[in-house]
Structures are given as C-alpha cells and as structure tokens.
Amino acid sequence: MTATPSRVFVARLAGIAVFDPSGDQIGRVRDVVVMMRPAPRAPRVLGLVVEVPPHRLVFLPITRVTHFDAGAVIFDGRINMRRFEKRGSETLALGEMLDREAELADSGGERVVVFDLGMEQSRTRDWLITKVAVRRAGAGLGHRWAGGGRGTARLGLRRRHGETLVVDWGAISGLRMVEEGQGAASLIAAFERMRAPDLANVVHELSAKRRAEVAAALDDQRLADVLEELPEDDQVEILGKLDVDRAADVLEEMGPDDAADLLGELPSEQRERLLALMQPEDAAPLRRLLSYADDTAGGMMTTEPVIVSPDATVAEALAQIRSPDLNPALAAQVYVCRPPNETPTGRYLGTVHFQRLLREPPPTLVSAICDTELDPLRPELPLETVSSYLATYNLVSVPIVDENGRLLGAVTVDDVLDHLLPDDWRESGMDDDSGTGVDAEEVDAEEEALRGKEW
Structure with missing residues (x-):
C-alpha cells in the first residue's frame, strides 16, 4: 500500500x-x-x-x-x-x-x-x-x-x-x-463517468439552486437519463425551471413511458403546451400513454420495444438488440409484427427471446421460431394482472395489444417494480443506522465531536 x-x-x-x-x-x-x-x-x-x-x-x-x-x-x-x-x-x-x-x-x-x-x-x-x-x-x-x-x-x-x-x-x-x-461544468466533469442512477442520487442531494444549475449545464440526453432516475418531485421542479422549448427537447429524449409519467404530474395547461412544442412523432405516443390509468398495463408500457417483421432474419434481430442504448429488459426479446413496425403496429404475431436467437443460425427467419403460445395482454388490465403474468411465466416483459391485435407497446419488469415499490423508494435507501465494527453510540459521539466543534 x-x-x-x-x-x-x-x-x-x-x-x-x-x-x-x-x-x-x-x-x-x-x-x-x-x-x-x-x-x-x-x-x-x-x-x-x-x-x-x-x-x-x-x-x-x-x-x-x-x-x-x-x-x-x-x-x-x-x-x-x-x-x-x-x-x-x-x-x-x-x-x-x-x-x-x-x-x-x-x-x-x-x-x-x-x-x-x-x-x-x-x-x-x-x-x-x-x-x-x-x-x-x-x-x-x-x-x-x-x-x-x-x-x-x-x-x-x-x-x-x-x-x-x-x-x-x-x-x-x-x-x-x-x-x-x-x-456547473466542473461539477459535471468530476462525475462525467458516473451512471445516470448514481448521478441522479448526487443531483437529488443538491440544493434546489444547484439542481437547476446542473440541469442547465447537462446536455439534453444526459439530463433526460438523469430525470428518469429522480423522484417525481425533483423531476417536476427541474423541468419547471427549464426554458419551455428546452423542456420539450428533454422530454423527447426521455423514454416514452417515463416522459408520460412526468407529464402526468404537471398541470394540464403546462402539459398541453409542452406536447404542442414536441415533434408530432414524439408527442403522439405520449398522448396515447396519457389516456390510460397510471396503474394499468397501458399506463406502464413503453411504446418503443424491439419490433421486427416476419421476414427479418435472426442476424437482423440480434443486430437490433445489441444497441448499447437499449434497456436490458427490452433487449431480452423481439416482437414479431406485420408492418408497420412502429407502434401501433400491424398484427402482432409472437415473441422471440434472445436466448432462442443465440441458438439459431443467422439466416433463419424470426417468423419460424417465434413463440405464439403465450397470449399478449390488453392495455386496460391492472397492475396485479401484469405482475402475476410476468411471475407465472418467468418473463422480463410482456407485449400489450389493442382489440385488433396490433402491438401498442411492452411492459417490462422494471416498470412493474416502479409501481409495486413505495412512492419514496428512490429516497428511502437503507434503514440501518448502526455503525460497523464498533458500537453505534461511540461512532455517533465521535462524529458529533468532529462536526459540532467550533474551529
């Protein structure tokens, strides 16, 4: 040493x-x-x-x-x-x-x-x-x-x-x-290699003044990633202090489900103004998500799962799930649908899990290996049904379809956990107040002597 x-x-x-x-x-x-x-x-x-x-x-x-x-x-x-x-x-x-x-x-x-x-x-x-x-x-x-x-x-x-x-x-x-x-440039530079959840924890502990300054200094994508990991109160506070045009830009960079959840916390007038400023192709899925109750499959789903056509090959499907920006839960499977390949898609045909993709020759068509036995869920189904479905079949995501069998999105296990955990789970952390290796009262006394001393 x-x-x-x-x-x-x-x-x-x-x-x-x-x-x-x-x-x-x-x-x-x-x-x-x-x-x-x-x-x-x-x-x-x-x-x-x-x-x-x-x-x-x-x-x-x-x-x-x-x-x-x-x-x-x-x-x-x-x-x-x-x-x-x-x-x-x-x-x-x-x-x-x-x-x-x-x-x-x-x-x-x-x-x-x-x-x-x-x-x-x-x-x-x-x-x-x-x-x-x-x-x-x-x-x-x-x-x-x-x-x-x-x-x-x-x-x-x-x-x-x-x-x-x-x-x-x-x-x-x-x-x-x-x-x-x-x-806040030097502060951001000090933490530039930090993952978004960890940076969010740092930002949460800052004063409201410093949070606003850090938000102003972060680029749109980084700020979007951090907002997705912050408690709702912090999200609303930060978004409210951004210029309205930039707030719309940041919402476009967020995952659709997270952006819809944040918009749902805003007053209706502010929400509509931001949606009006967003690109139509970004605002449309958010409006669909906002039409569902928060604790339903539709309210929890993301509108951007990995979707392939039935004539896509295993090699093409694997190339899509290799994207480093893709949520691991979403990368665990691809959904086979008839065109169009953006939600709402053509008719949903089935799911191919990534482990199956790894076992098949690259030229194989995904339509030949997709799982058609498990039925998709409807967007109005409650949280309890979605969580039971995932647990029963040991899945990390479930497809959500409309009455015509078109894929609307997917609910991932992290979406379900967000709704099952207490509202303040991001802030609660550990409840153990004890020290390690020594009597907790002794640690408290030494800390108080240091922090309470007049130098």
Whole structure:
C-alpha cells in the first residue's frame, strides 16, 4: 500500500471506491464536507460523503480515513450508516464550491473560476483546503450550441483553451459568498463517468439552486437519463425551471413511458403546451400513454420495444438488440409484427427471446421460431394482472395489444417494480443506522465531536 499523498485534489476523489481494512468495498466517494472559517484561515475538511448500496449517502469522518491511494480511499472500518444530512455550518466542496467565481488577490480584481480544490494535512494532522485550482474567466469549461431556438442540438461539454493556475487559498477572495447563476461544468466533469442512477442520487442531494444549475449545464440526453432516475418531485421542479422549448427537447429524449409519467404530474395547461412544442412523432405516443390509468398495463408500457417483421432474419434481430442504448429488459426479446413496425403496429404475431436467437443460425427467419403460445395482454388490465403474468411465466416483459391485435407497446419488469415499490423508494435507501465494527453510540459521539466543534 502506498503512502497517503501530501496533497489530494477533491475533484479526483469523485466516484472513487472506499474500502475497509480487509479490502472490502463499502461504497464510493460522492463529495467532501468542509467547514468555512473566517479569513485568512483555510477551510477545514470534516469528512467524505460516501454512497453505500443501495444509493444511500452517509458521512465518513476524515479522522477515520487512513489512506488516500490512487483510485481508492481506505478507512478504519468504522462508519455510521445513518443518512447524511448537511448542516448549516457545512459546505460541500464538489456540489457547492466548484464553478464558483472568485477574485485573485494582488491582480486588480481579476475574475477566475474554481475547477478543483487541494487539501493537505497540517502538522496537527487536520486536513485543510490549502490550494485552489482556477481558470481565468472566459477560459473555462462550457457548452457549445448549434444554432439557437426550438430544436437546437446541444453538443455537450467542450474545453476552451486558457490559462489555469493553482494558487494558495489565501490568494483568492469571494468563495465564502453564495453565488447566483453559478455554473456547473466542473461539477459535471468530476462525475462525467458516473451512471445516470448514481448521478441522479448526487443531483437529488443538491440544493434546489444547484439542481437547476446542473440541469442547465447537462446536455439534453444526459439530463433526460438523469430525470428518469429522480423522484417525481425533483423531476417536476427541474423541468419547471427549464426554458419551455428546452423542456420539450428533454422530454423527447426521455423514454416514452417515463416522459408520460412526468407529464402526468404537471398541470394540464403546462402539459398541453409542452406536447404542442414536441415533434408530432414524439408527442403522439405520449398522448396515447396519457389516456390510460397510471396503474394499468397501458399506463406502464413503453411504446418503443424491439419490433421486427416476419421476414427479418435472426442476424437482423440480434443486430437490433445489441444497441448499447437499449434497456436490458427490452433487449431480452423481439416482437414479431406485420408492418408497420412502429407502434401501433400491424398484427402482432409472437415473441422471440434472445436466448432462442443465440441458438439459431443467422439466416433463419424470426417468423419460424417465434413463440405464439403465450397470449399478449390488453392495455386496460391492472397492475396485479401484469405482475402475476410476468411471475407465472418467468418473463422480463410482456407485449400489450389493442382489440385488433396490433402491438401498442411492452411492459417490462422494471416498470412493474416502479409501481409495486413505495412512492419514496428512490429516497428511502437503507434503514440501518448502526455503525460497523464498533458500537453505534461511540461512532455517533465521535462524529458529533468532529462536526459540532467550533474551529
């Protein structure tokens, strides 16, 4: 094991694994908690926010961290599993300090943007924020847009070349004040490799102000993916703060079932305005989904399952389910229908499961191997019927057809779980408040001594 480096940059901690002394991973770093102090004293690092399964954020005191290694944080094995709640005297280094503007001392008030913070251990063994990595104003991370107005394509983050500096904490001013209109590019860059459900958990824990700023900085597809994983209240809040044209763009990028669920939470006037702004081919399936009750097969289904014609080959079907953007539950089978191949299709003929596709020669026609024995379901059937059907036949999705036998969509097992779990399942996480390897009261006392101390 290598020695702990003398300086650690907090943005590089984002997402790295946290291990106990025996080498078992308990979670990943999501942020660093600091306490701001009167100038010129540097902020003191109190601890790390660690995400433990399933999507629960807990506080790891910095006093329990034994090593910062390349790609890993090692702690002494004792941690309080109570959900982390930020206190009024605390600041999140990643969530709140990155992308702040500040002034360089002795430079005539030159503006710079913070993109990282360096922490070091003092002679008293305390960790302090001693360095600030900044980029001169106008030379930071930003977004590039193609054109403007409705239908504009956001192309994602780009780097504008410019001078970057690492300066002492005392060489800047202005970071202690809350900034309106704060950017979020550096925060997003720190978590750019994070999967959408994990990023959604980070976004959920931010203040409403920072959530709006992060949403403004994300590209449409990434924001759509994150919205699909957020609680409904967060979805409505974020969508309501977007420009209405961009809100319509983001809804077009969401899965139809998730977009319809979100639209269903909005006032009817706002919902109709957004639908009117969307492309007709995107709005039409959402209107169909909104016509069904939320807890029916029609209300849960997606209108974009994998559909092939009866004259398609096994090779062609496999090529479709290989798409990396396809939900794994939807990729588990293809539905054979007569043209047209977009919902509502021509007559539904049957289903071919991907395992069957893997066992057949590539030139084989899917119509020769499709399963016609299991009947599809109708859109008005309730949640209980759909869940029983999936459980009875050990399926991960079920086709939904209309009275004329045309495929309308498919309900996947994750859609059913979303409706069977409590409304707050995304937020509830683990209920165990105990520590590991030590009496929970002892962990509580040590944490309170650290976080409650006046420095």
